[in-house]
Amino acid sequence: MDVLSDVISTMRIGVPHSSRTRHVGPWRDQFPAAPGAGFHIVLAGSCLLIPDNGAPLTLRVGDVAFLGRGIGHALTAVPGETDAETVLLCGAYQLDPSRAHPLLEGLPDVLHLPARLGHDASVRATVELLASELERDLPGSSSTVVALLDVLLLLILRTWLGETSTLTTGWAAALQDPGIAAALRAMHEDIARPWTIPELATVAGMSRATLARRFTALVERAPLAYLTWWRLTTAARLLRDSDATLAVIAHQVGYSSEYAFAAAFKRQHNLAPGRYRATTSPHEQSVRDFSLRSG
Known part of the structure; x- marks a missing residue:
C-alpha cells in the first residue's frame, strides 16, 4: 500500500456522507467546529466560505474547498449574486x-483547489459520478457513494501534494523526494x-548519513523512530x-x-493495549456532517 492510502485507511473511521444541495436567493449555512474533515465543491453558481477565524473565500464553479481539521465555518450567497442559483456538492x-x-x-x-488546479481528469470524473449518484438515487447508490467519497478524498489530497511540489520542508516535500518516499513506502x-x-539507505539509494539527515529534516522523526510510531499507530x-x-x-506490527x-x-x-481496546470499541463518533446544513 502506498503511504497516502495507508495514512487515510488508518485514520478513517465510520462511513462518509455526502449531499447535493441547491440555493436560490439570500442564504447561509453554518457549520460548527467538530472532529473530522469535509469538503465543499461548487457545481453551479458561486458562494462565500467564511472560516470562524480567517478571511472569506469566494468559491466559483469547479472549485474545491477541503477542511481537513473540521474548523467552524459558514457558506453564504455572494453579495450581489443572491438571485443566482448555487448548487453544492458537500x-x-x-x-x-x-x-x-x-x-x-x-x-x-482551508485547502482551496481552484478549478484550474483541482479539476484534473480524475477529480472531475469522480465529482461528476458522485453528483449523478446523489441526484438519481439508483439501486446500489449507497455503496457507490461511499466508494466515490473515499476515492475523492485521496484525489483531493493527491492533487494538493502535487501542487505543493516546490516545498522544501514537511511531508509534502518528503513524498516528493524520491529517496525519502522510497524509504517511507518500504x-x-x-x-x-x-x-x-543500512537497509533503508539501500532502498532510498543514498548513504546512511544522508538518509538519516534528510529523513529527519523532512519527516521530523528519525527513520526508525518514525517506524516505531507508525507501528504503534497501526496497532491502535x-x-x-x-x-x-x-x-x-504484536506480530503484525x-x-x-x-x-x-x-x-x-x-x-x-499512555494505556496498555487491552485497556485501549476496552475504551475505544467501534462506535460512530459525534462529528459535524459537512453534508448536512445546520440552518
Whole structure:
C-alpha cells in the first residue's frame, strides 16, 4: 500500500456522507467546529466560505474547498449574486484524532483547489459520478457513494501534494523526494520487517548519513523512530477495528513478543493495549456532517 492510502485507511473511521444541495436567493449555512474533515465543491453558481477565524473565500464553479481539521465555518450567497442559483456538492469524513498523521496536520485550515488546479481528469470524473449518484438515487447508490467519497478524498489530497511540489520542508516535500518516499513506502508496505538504517539507505539509494539527515529534516522523526510510531499507530487501529489477539497484533506490527509490544504501546498511547481496546470499541463518533446544513 502506498503511504497516502495507508495514512487515510488508518485514520478513517465510520462511513462518509455526502449531499447535493441547491440555493436560490439570500442564504447561509453554518457549520460548527467538530472532529473530522469535509469538503465543499461548487457545481453551479458561486458562494462565500467564511472560516470562524480567517478571511472569506469566494468559491466559483469547479472549485474545491477541503477542511481537513473540521474548523467552524459558514457558506453564504455572494453579495450581489443572491438571485443566482448555487448548487453544492458537500461531504464529510470521520477521522480518529488519536491516530492523526502529520501528513494531514500539515494541511492548511482551508485547502482551496481552484478549478484550474483541482479539476484534473480524475477529480472531475469522480465529482461528476458522485453528483449523478446523489441526484438519481439508483439501486446500489449507497455503496457507490461511499466508494466515490473515499476515492475523492485521496484525489483531493493527491492533487494538493502535487501542487505543493516546490516545498522544501514537511511531508509534502518528503513524498516528493524520491529517496525519502522510497524509504517511507518500504516501511509502510512491510511494517513488520526489522528494518535497519543500512537497509533503508539501500532502498532510498543514498548513504546512511544522508538518509538519516534528510529523513529527519523532512519527516521530523528519525527513520526508525518514525517506524516505531507508525507501528504503534497501526496497532491502535487493529485493536479498535479487529478481534485479533494481542499476540497476533504484536506480530503484525513487528514485535517479537506480546510483552515488548505492550510496553512500547503504553509508552506511546499512555494505556496498555487491552485497556485501549476496552475504551475505544467501534462506535460512530459525534462529528459535524459537512453534508448536512445546520440552518
